[in-house]
Amino acid sequence: MMTTMNAAVFSGIKQLDVERIDKPKIKDDEVLVKLKACALCTWEQRVFTGINKVHFPFIGGHEESGIIVDVGPKVDTDLWRVGTRVVVGLLTSCGYCDNCRTGHEGSCTRFSYENHVGGLNIRGMGGLAEYLAVPVTKLFKIGDQLTYEEAALTEPLSCVVHSVDTAKVELGDDVVVIGAGIMGVFHAILARERGARVIISEPDENRQKFLKQLGFDDLINPKTVDPVNTIKTLIEGNGADVVFDTLPISPVAEQAVSMAAIDGRVILYSSFHPDTPISISPHTLHRRMTKLMGSANSDSSDFLKAMKLLNNGTVDVKPLIAGTVPLSEINKGMLWALKPETYRVIVRLNESDDKSI
Ligand SMILES: [Zn+2]
Ligand SMILES: [Zn+2]
Incomplete structure (x- = not known):
């Protein structure tokens, strides 16, 4: 041998x-x-x-x-x-x-x-x-x-299982996914599986086309519209129950916080490069009861769930x-x-x- x-x-x-x-x-x-x-x-x-x-x-x-x-x-x-x-x-x-x-x-x-x-x-x-x-x-x-x-x-999906579980996405939630790289797409797919309405912010036309093929029609282009105001208009002034930020760009994290509804959950999923500090109003976090959370990597239970989702065909x-x-x-x-x-x-x-x- x-x-x-x-x-x-x-x-x-x-x-x-x-x-x-x-x-x-x-x-x-x-x-x-x-x-x-x-x-x-x-x-x-x-x-x-x-x-x-x-x-x-x-x-x-x-x-x-x-x-x-x-x-x-x-x-x-x-x-x-x-x-x-x-x-x-x-x-x-x-x-x-x-x-x-x-x-x-x-x-x-x-x-x-x-x-x-x-x-x-x-x-x-x-x-x-x-x-x-x-x-x-x-x-x-x-x-x-x-x-x-x-x-x-399975591994990248397991990391998103961890994120979506952390955010506790529920039936009927309005969920915003910022960025439609593979991790953004996985977030959108799993949030939809949870019974949420999913709005995706993605400037790239080819990615937008791809998202439509996957059945995602609520798309916004953050290069042509103000993403925070547009999200608030789409969700009738309230903001999103859950925002997943999958981009490595610090100012976008500030936008993600501004998109959240009262009692909204914001997940910073991506690592940040460069890791520039952001400015957030602590009073607004307090007043709007925003849950600002990070999610990184996955554990055995996430892996087992991701493996099941793939094995039983729930996620393609x-x-x-x-x-x-x-x-x-x-x-x-x-x-x-x-x-x-x-x-x-x-x-x-x-x-x-x-x-x-
Ligand atoms: Zn990986
Ligand atoms: Zn250890």
Whole structure:
């Protein structure tokens, strides 16, 4: 058996190459996952462009799916056996710090980009390697109907499950989603599933067209109208019950707060680049009883919910997959993913010996 494998390794800003590295060895309570698909998230794109700082060499990829090809002697094979198709999630959380134990694995205090995960000898998230050694607590089962590419989007969907749950979207709520990148679209889809009316603020014409194809007709263009006044007019003067801000631009966060109805919930979902402070009237927050909240990452329960939503077909991610590239064309995939109009680009792994993807 081969003791090395291919992995896409960042060795500097805009330096991303396929290298041979050691194949991970599993511990007694781990399984070996042969990865099949890994999506290129904004996070990896920001490593590529140098916005997210990491120490090189580094292996990116945290939206991955694959198949179990080996199990350790202590693994319960009633649950996890060779041939089980899985999503690997939350690989970077330790599982035993206070945050992990209170269900906030996405905010694990022991997490660091300096950590090694998945049995790899290079630090990083690991999803852009061909194999990972994975503890069974980090596995989520893929349903028979779902492709590996679709399953790779469980992680971003799980982050939006977390956000929508945090906002407690309810039947009949007026929900505003600011920005229709993939995360904005997921927010719109899940809010609609919750029985909300969804209004989306998005200036890009192609994205507007795409949103209409998905059945979203309440769209506003913040470049041609004042978004706050327009939202208030659309919702008959009250403002939105829930506002999801998915843009990384600080002044937009101020607008999001101004859009909220009395007792409205505002979720700052995106990370902010640059992290410029915003100005908010504390009296207005008090008087309007605005709930201003952040949402970041996801935990095991969000992953389980996201996996179910995909497995049972409630959420169809196919329209959000821009396309796929083989691992050997990772740079082409990254440049494609970096274009603002592109939704998710997925890297195919281990396809030479298996056509089942
Ligand atoms: Zn992601
Ligand atoms: Zn932890």
